[in-house]
Amino acid sequence: MELHQLRCFIAVADELHFGHAAQKMDMLPSALGRYIKLLEEDLGTRLLSRSTRNVSLTPHGALFLPEARELVARADDIEKRFQTLARQNAGKLRIGAIDSAAVSLIPHVLHHFRERWPGVELSFLEDKSSRLLPKLKTGRLDLIFIRPQSQMDSALHSEFLFYEDVVLAISDKHPLANRSEINVDDLRDIPLIVPEKRVRPHSYDLTLSLFEHAGFKPTLIQIADEKQTIINMVAAELGAAIMPRWVMRMAALNIKFIPIGEGYDSIRSKLPMAAVWVAGARDEARDNMMQVVMHELPVISDLY
Template structure:
């Protein structure tokens, strides 16, 4: 039994729905179910009863819920106290970032931050939002640049930064490659490479909703998880892809990036970027980084 398993159990017990609990924890439902099973095996008892429609607490689950809440609150209080003590002496900041932020925002932010604090060592972790947020909660990273979840954990503080600009990645010899800009209508008959929704819901929904708003059906030719893979598939002439503009900094030969034009009021707000940290924690270096981010946010937003 570990604290993360207890956190998973509490979320399911409060939501009584695996999908909603997984969204709240920014996890995949399959991973959440695995942690619940491991907890039940460790304790040697069934904590939840599950049917295709309902989730309910067993008698043992109801008993554990109060104890788990108390234990987790105590553990978080201890962690906050010692993180604050350690931060007074620490000169290392661990930052997690999604791939487009790693390619675009992170270099700008670190350049500006080092003007103030050249003594601080920055450790970077690049991953998906769905994996970075659990790392944040467990203390393995201090700050995360992520797509904000629809139902964030109450322990997480979020600062909305801006919406990233979308562009279209096309093979360099494609018929659209010489366009100065394209519309969704220009892509109506094009095979599309789209991120998988379970791991990249914002990026997936960007493509699907832009087509829906234009009254078109997206012609999905290939699903992929990683932005680098998506761009490589574009280079291999598998299809075209709608991606964040900062993705163009991932050097791949044979790909052109073209501005995407949408009608006024169109759905270009599908790629939000936010800074996330654990609520109530004391961390002077992290807060200095956030101060730099706020000071320079207007410049960063223009480049996104």
Template structure:
């Protein structure tokens, strides 16, 4: 029995729905079910009665739920105590960021933060939102710049920062590359490269919603996971892509970024996230700097 298994069990016991519990923990339902079965095997008892329509707690499950909540609260408090103590000794902030924020917002933030706190070391981890949020919960990150999820985990605090506009990435040899501005209608017959929805729901849905708003069907020719891969595929003339504006700061030869006509749909939210109820003077200094300079950063988005 380990703490991760207990967290999976508590989420499933509170939601009484494996799909909702899995979304809350940012994991697949199959993985959640596997951890709970391992916990049941370790304890030698059934904790949940599962059918195709419902999930209920057994008597042992109800007892464990009460004890597990106490145990997890104690474990989290103990981890916070030692993390807070170690932060006083080593001035380091572990910052996570999605790729477009790492290319656009983060360099500006770190430039300003270095002037204010020159003795603080910043460890930057670039990844997708779906991978950064579990790192926050496990204590491996102090702060993350992410796309806010549709169903945020209640253990995390989110601060909406700004909305990043989108642009169209095309090969510099593409007929549309000479245009100063494009509309969705201009892309109606173009093969499109979009990210996989599970790993990048905001970016995937942006393309779908923009075409729906225009009464058109997108012609999706390729699905790719990484933003840099998408840009490289555009450079190889495999299609166009609607991407966040800060993607244009990524190194890519043979790609031109064209402004997309204004639309209420043409916006991608960006938020700061951290573990609710925690206190960290170094992280809080960075958050204060972020909020103080936010209007300046937003002009670049």
């Protein structure tokens, strides 16, 4: 019986859906199913009842679930405590961030942190919020900068930092390219390139939120998920894209970035940035980094 098998079982028990649980665990449903089967073989009993449409706990599964949660929580606690001790002795800080934070926030604060604490060993990982959070919870990262979830895990502390501005990326050959600002009505007949909602939910919702009271539905094209690829598609005149303002720093030929007009300020609330760490965990290097972040926040927020 392995910890990963227990985590897979808990995910399925929480979701009662193999597809949703697999997404939560960032793995294929078939692989998730194999781990559950191995766990059942190790225990010598069925934990889940499966049908074409439904997944439910067997009586043994319901009995085993709190035991599994306790084992995983205990293992995570031991891992976190000893990793914290190791970091305190070695002077390490492991940071994770989404692409928005990696562009300006991270370079800015690392520069100032290095000046004050040159002896701390720093490592950095750029990834999506959904992949950074599990690494933080299991102690593989100490501090992450992400889009905060509407309901954060009670085991985590989230510190809101700022909202990002947005722009419309459009080909410089388009008739709207010379506009000083764009309003929603201007986008009525323009195809908008959006990432798949499952892959980048914040980016997808950012575009849709503009049209909540527009009286018409936008034309959406889902042909790319990464921001650089979306920019390339815009340059190829396949459509326009609603994007964070920081993308203006990316190499982009034949592209114009136009601010969204006044009256749509609420869209900024779709792009929050927050610092997140494990609540109650003592970490001097992390606290020193947050001290730098909060001191430099007025400068950092102007970059976005």
